[in-house]
Amino acid sequence: MLVTVGLLCILWLTQSLRFIDLIVNEGASVGTFLSLTGLLLPNFLIFVLPISLFGVVLFSYNKLNTDRELVVMRAAGLSPLGLARPALLLAGVLSLTGWFLTLYAVPESVRAFREMQWTVRNDVGRLLIREGAFNTVMPGVTVYVRSRLASGVLQGLLVQDSRKPEQTVTLMAERGALLAGEHGPRVLMVNGNRQEVTTGTGQMSLLYFDSYTLDLKTSGGGEKSDRFRDARERPLSELLTIHSGSDASVSENDIHRFRVEAHQRIANPLSAVSLTLIALAFLLTGSFDRRGSGKRLLFAVGALVLVEILMIGSGNMAVKSLMLIPLIYLSVLLPGGLALLVLVRPQVLRYLLRRK
Numbered sequence: 072m073l074v075t076v077g078l079l080c081i082l083w084l085t086q087s088l089r090f091i092d093l094i095v096n097e098g099a100s101v102g103t104f105l106s107l108t109g110l111l112l113p114n115f116l117i118f119v120l121p122i123s124l125f126g127v128v129l130f131s132y133n134k135l136n137t138d139r140e141l142v143v144m145r146a147a148g149l150s151p152l153g154l155a156r157p158a159l160l161l162a163g164v165l166s167l168t169g170w171f172l173t174l175y176a177v178p179e180s181v182r183a184f185r186e187m188q189w190t191v192r193n194d195v196g197r198l199l200i201r202e203g204a205f206n207t208v209m210p211g212v213t214v215y216v217r218s219r220l221a222s223g224v225l226q227g228l229l230v231q232d233s234r235k236p237e238q239t240v241t242l243m244a245e246r247g248a249l250l251a252g253e254h255g256p257r258v259l260m261v262n263g264n265r266q267e268v269t270t271g272t273g274q275m276s277l278l279y280f281d282s283y284t285l286d287l288k289t290s291g292g293g294e295k296s297d298r299f300r301d302a303r304e305r306p307l308s309e310l311l312t313i314h315s316g317s318d319a320s321v322s323e324n325d326i327h328r329f330r331v332e333a334h335q336r337i338a339n340p341l342s343a344v345s346l347t348l349i350a351l352a353f354l355l356t357g358s359f360d361r362r363g364s365g366k367r368l369l370f371a372v373g374a375l376v377l378v379e380i381l382m383i384g385s386g387n388m389a390v391k392s393l394m395l396i397p398l399i400y401l402s403v404l405l406p407g408g409l410a411l412l413v414l415v416r417p418q419v420l421r422y423l424l425r426r427k
Contacts, residue, residue: 074123110184121343151355162347169340182304302332345407352410
């Protein structure tokens with residue numbers, strides 16, 4: 072638990088820095104920022120739990136070996152598999168926890184995270200406009216406000232709209248307000264003028280108005296239902312059954328990602344057992360060495376890195392061709408199977424080393 076919490080804090084700190092702009096540019100509160108980044112924690116747990124268990128197993132069994140306790144238990148008749156039983160039981164519990172995370176908690180948390188992020192970026196009430204400064208409220212739109220009253224009324228408005236480079240518009244108004252529109256925020260201006268210079272001729276057209284509305288629809292605007300949901304926020308049943316005919320917004324490449332995501336959700340929790348078996352195989356086999364188990368620990372960490380590379384690489388390869396999906400299961404189960412064979416039959420490893 073301590074190792075998991077420590078790794079989670081490191082991951083949360085590094086990843087939350089990406090969302091500092093929500094406070095600086097979008098005007099989000101600290102509470103919203105903490106809620107938004109907190110929704111990322113279940114997704115981090117999937118990767119942290121097997122690695123933290125691997126590290127703890129290495130530490131605990133190496134300590135037992137250093138204190139000669141493993142020697143005494145072997146002399147009492149315990150086999151390597153018997154010594155490994157407590158760690159394997161814990162690995163089984165964490166695999167069940169991993170399935171709960173991948174099949175339910177992570178999709179729900181990612182969906183809530185995306186919706187909250189959409190709300191923060193598109194809610195007019197959170198749009199930050201500082202008084203006496205030029206505010207880039209969205210790409211191509213700059214707003215200047217002389218003062219802002221407690222009621223929300225903006226006084227002394229200047230808006231530069233250059234979203235269309237060939238049609239730059241400047242608007243000035245005595246007062247105005249930010250309103251929520253059907254497709255995003257809008258700026259309502261009262262008693263002002265609209266200036267536009269025709270490209271090529273340089274001729275300026277000037278329009279005086281009593282009331283004028285400027286839409287600030289962004290590429291991320293629109294209804295939440297129009298937002299494309301990626302693979303991580305869809306349930307397992309949808310990932311396995313969806314096809315291009317049932318959803319026009321889904322491409323063939325998206326379907327490949329969905330299938331791979333579904334199989335990774337099933338296979339990845341088993342990595343807790345597989346990595347635990349690898350750690351145990353290196354520490355519970357072989358003879359006792361008074362100089363310590365430094366080499367075994369290094370080999371075990373190297374095996375961990377290799378397994379993680381295989382898991383990531385198999386997923387990337389399966390996205391290109393669904394025929395390679397069995398590699399996802401092989402990259403998780405094969406290393407653990409080999410480690411289990413070494414635990415059950417330690418003489419296999421000794422025979423291989425002698426042959427080498």
